[in-house]
Each structure stands twice: as C-alpha cells, then as structure tokens.
Amino acid sequence: MTYDTIIPSDLKIPGVQNNTDLIQFIRDNNIEFQPGLTIEQSKLGGIGLFLTPTKTTTDYPDSDFEILRIPRDASFSLETLIKPLEETKTRDKLVYEGTVPIKESELIVNFLNTMEPNTETHIIITYFLAFKTLYNLHLKFPKMSYYKDSPLRKLDTYLNIICGTFTIKFPQTEIPHIHQDDDFIMSYVDTCENLKIEYESLVQQLKILHRDQTDIDFGELLPFESCFQIYQAVRSRILEIPREYVPDEVEGMINDITTNLAEVSFSLGSEDKKLVSPRSNEDYVIDISLVPILDFANHFHNNNAYFDIDRDTNDILLKLKRDRLKTEKFEVTISYNPEDNIKDFLFTYGFHPQLQDCAQYQLFELKFSHLKRYVPNGDLLCKWLKILPQIQFVISDSDIYLNFFSNNLPLLFIDGISYNKDWLDLLLSHFIKFNDIPEGYDTKINGEELTNLFLYQEKESDFINGVDPIGVMFKDSTLPNLSSILEVTEADFDDLIDKTIEFVVNYCRDKLKDIKTLRIKNNFDELINNYQHFQMDIFKKLIDKFEKDPRSLILPEEIAKIEWETEYRSTPRELTLDE
Structure with a gap:
C-alpha cells in the first residue's frame, strides 16, 4: 500500500489546501486501502472513490472483498468524540487560569451545555461547531503555543473537509405565498430559521459565559454561515455504522459516556441514552458516525459496494461486491438509503438521485x-x-x-x-x-x-x-x-x-x-x-x-x-x- 497514490497530484479537494495534508491524515489514522483505490473527481458530483484493478480478476477473492479499512477510533461518533474532549481536559489541568484567552475543554463544554443537543447527530454537530471555533481561535492567536500545539490540531484536516463540503446555502429569497402550502419547502425554511435562532442564542450565551474575554467576538469566531454549513455538512456525511454487540462492553461504554458527560453537566436526551435500542439487533448496535475517506463514496441506487465491520477489531470496512468488479477503473458507490425517497434526499443531501434503469423506483x-x-x-x-x-x-x-x-x-x-x-x-x-x-x-x-x-x-x-x-x-x-x-x-x-x-x-x-x-x-x-x-x-x-x-x-x-x-x-x- 503506497499512501501517495491515493490522491492524484492535480486533484483539488474542497477544504484541503494541500493533498499531502490529507495523505498524512490517512497515514496518521492508520487507514488502509486496496492498491488501486483513489480519490478523484466524480461524474456523480463532487469527489468520489475509484478503483483501478491492479491484478487480473481471477486473483481476487471469490466473495465480496475489503477495499478500505478505517479504525473505529478514526471515526467520529458519540463514543469516540469523548476522547478529544478528555485529551483537552487533561491538558487544561496543567494550564493556569488567565494564561490563555479561552481553555479548549472549557469552550467545548460550554458548547455542549448551551446547545443541549438531544440526538446523536446533533451532538456530533455541536462538537464540530466547537472545533471550528477553536480552529479560528488558533488563527486569531497563531503564535500562541497553547493553540498551536493543541491535540485538536490533528482534526484540522477533516474539519476543513467538513467545512469545504458542498451544502445548500441559507434561504435569502422571501418565499412567495403560493409556495407556503408546500410541506417540503416550508419544513426546509423552518429548519433553517430555527437554526439561526439557535445560533444567535449560542453566540449570546457564549458571550456571557466568557464575558471576561472582551476582545473575543464569537460572532466572528463562528459566523452564522460557517455554523449553517457545518450543520448541513455533518448531516449529509453521517453514516449508520454497525458495531458488534457485546452486552458487558456496551453497558460499560454507556456508563463511561454518561459519566464523562455528567462531568461537564451535559445530559443525554432520551434518544441517545438508548444506544442499544432501538437501533440494534442481537449482534450489533448502530453508531451514528462520520467516517473519513469512506464518506467520499457517492450514492448510487444500484451500488457496487457497502460498508461493514471487522468482528475482531470493530474496524469499519468498505467492501466491494465481487460480481461488480470490472477490469478497468470504475467509481465505487454505496447506497445512502435503500429507497430513493426524493424529499429526504433533497433535505439531507441537497440533490435528488437520478433514475438509473426501469427496475428502479x-x-x-x-x-x-x-x-x-x-x-x-x-x-x-x-x-x-x-x-x-x-x-x-x-x-x-x-x-x-x-x-x-x-x-x-x-x-x-x-x-x-x-x-x-x-x-x-x-x-x-x-x-x-x-x-x-x-x-x-x-x-x-x-x-x-x-x-x-x-x-x-x-x-x-x-x-x-x-x-x-x-x-x-x-x-x-x-x-x-x-x-x-x-x-x-x-x-x-x-x-x-x-x-x-x-x-x-x-x-x-x-x-x-x-x-x-x-x-x-x-x-x-x-x-x-x-x-x-x-x-x-x-x-x-x-x-x-x-x-x-x-x-x-x-x-x-x-x-x-x-x-x-x-x-x-x-x-x-x-x-x-x-x-
């Protein structure tokens, strides 16, 4: 596996200033991939994953096979996001009050307490809003070693990909009365307006909580446009990833998360307390997750790949369907949803998928x-x-x-x-x-x-x-x-x-x-x-x-x-x- 081959040198990935940064991110997170897998521009829109077979088809396994492996710790979920919070909390115990403008762990906690997210997706969004604010705080104080050497810097590459993801902009046009009877249009507009109200409340609360930092403008550190963009980008990239269900381990994980969040005075909503139920069966629980690199895979109803897990390691795998392997380079696609429900696709991803054949509905x-x-x-x-x-x-x-x-x-x-x-x-x-x-x-x-x-x-x-x-x-x-x-x-x-x-x-x-x-x-x-x-x-x-x-x-x-x-x-x- 040669890391330098996964990204063509002339490819421009939105949010990535230098492709070597993403290559280093892949290497640092021990993400493994099949030789011939590349990240390229897609005809389906934006960036996609491609595979160029490097052997004759007879050399590949007879069954579906792995082409990408992402360690669970390299993903972002309710469970894994506790780690960067704990790292900043441990580091901040050694930082004297008043020696830095804002402690990172303190700001993350204030985001969680202020926004009070009550779903797994909303929790992930809240974390990334805090990460973006801290990223901009680092840019405001570029020479301050506290921010420059932060453990959060290792997240910057993926944070920038989130911030570079194509999303629909905030509605600027007044909706004519004739459109106000359409449930889809109005639900989209209402969601946008509610997010703006939540944002304004967040900025006001952060201003009060950090009133001693008079030179800090949270409206500048996190402009509404960035907040709105991150909100939509995270929602559009979220995947439901299975994880093997071992009752004792799951109970321990839930207790650890609850304990950690209790320490920051942050309570899980009822939906998030049920990590095992209802999104579970006898063998698996489902984690709402952001999965770097895998989330470059585009949607195609007649998909040729799917994600799975390694039962031994809980690593996240992208597997290619053996009968869909081609002899020439082709795009690797997954299905975002088993059914092309038009309004859901428009609301979540900002596009409606095209019909592919007469057998699709x-x-x-x-x-x-x-x-x-x-x-x-x-x-x-x-x-x-x-x-x-x-x-x-x-x-x-x-x-x-x-x-x-x-x-x-x-x-x-x-x-x-x-x-x-x-x-x-x-x-x-x-x-x-x-x-x-x-x-x-x-x-x-x-x-x-x-x-x-x-x-x-x-x-x-x-x-x-x-x-x-x-x-x-x-x-x-x-x-x-x-x-x-x-x-x-x-x-x-x-x-x-x-x-x-x-x-x-x-x-x-x-x-x-x-x-x-x-x-x-x-x-x-x-x-x-x-x-x-x-x-x-x-x-x-x-x-x-x-x-x-x-x-x-x-x-x-x-x-x-x-x-x-x-x-x-x-x-x-x-x-x-x-x-």
Missing part, C-alpha cells in the same frame, strides 16, 4: 393542502376519519403509480358523509362510552378541559384520538366507529379508488398552474426550482397516464413493498391519550 409524497376546495370541510373530515391527506407516488424512468396500500384517503370520497359541526354536544357521553368508563363512576372530568383538549386536537393534530368519530355524519347519523365505515355506508371501495384518482389528478392539474420558479439568489433557490421542475415532470406523467387508463395508476401488488407503507410515509401529528 423512487418515492415522492404529495400532501394535499386546502382540501376544502375539493371536499367540503375535507381537512376536518380527515382528522376525524384518521386520514393523512397525502398520497405516495412510485416513479420509475418509464412509469408512475399511486400507492393505495394502507392509505385511507379514498374514505374521504364516500357519498353522504359530512362534517358534524355540533360534535361538542356529543363529546362527554361519547367520551365516557368510548373509554369504557363504568356508569356512576366519578371520573372527575372537567368539562371545559375536555372540550379544550378536543378543540386543540381538531386544530393542531392530524388525527383526533380518545373518542369515536362524532365529527363525521353519514346522512343523519354519526358513525359508530371507523372499522365498519364501509359496511355502514355501503360504499364500494373500487369506486372510491376511482374518485380518489380523479381527485389526485385534478389536484395536480391545479398545482401545475401554481408552480412558479424563484429568482436565483443562491443555490437554495436552485434547489427549490429543481424540486418544482421535478414535480412538474411527474404531474404531467401522471396526467398523461390518467388520460389513457385511470386505473393503470394503481400500484400493482407485485411492485409494492411493505416498507414503503411503514418507513417512507409521514407519521401523523397526534396526541396519545392512553393514560
């Missing part, structure tokens, strides 16, 4: 706003009928379908159902009956509180729980329950499917009229415009197919996957009223 969820334009009180009926007003598109390069599996949207089109505006008059008696409260039992129910609870659900939730569907009338009566709605209404489900298809097509026709492109200020506007053009293309494809044969839009059972119904659909906003 992509998923796109269309949510319906202003349902009352199409169905009287349609938005309220959906809440009472426990219908998420959305449909999942399943798209190939030559076809398009609507996924009706586990989707109750057709119930909205039953003839004779209507919204019961007087449901409050029925609430108390139906609430008692629905919850099997014995007659004469003192429930101590406060009528006003009960009313407010259900009014809140009707306003803020997607589903209304805790009572039967008294908000829905069929002819002159309320529905007894949802499970018997087809029997009570004598509705034909095939007929309802036909009505739903017609509604979806008409909705898409109206959307085509409303879609407008944004004036380009930065690549956020380009992202939104690409998203809009994507919608236009699939809406036109849908309408064309409808005009030929409406029922051909129904997703066939032989194509459908159960995970499309469970893992790739929005979950409802709802109150659980079990207690």
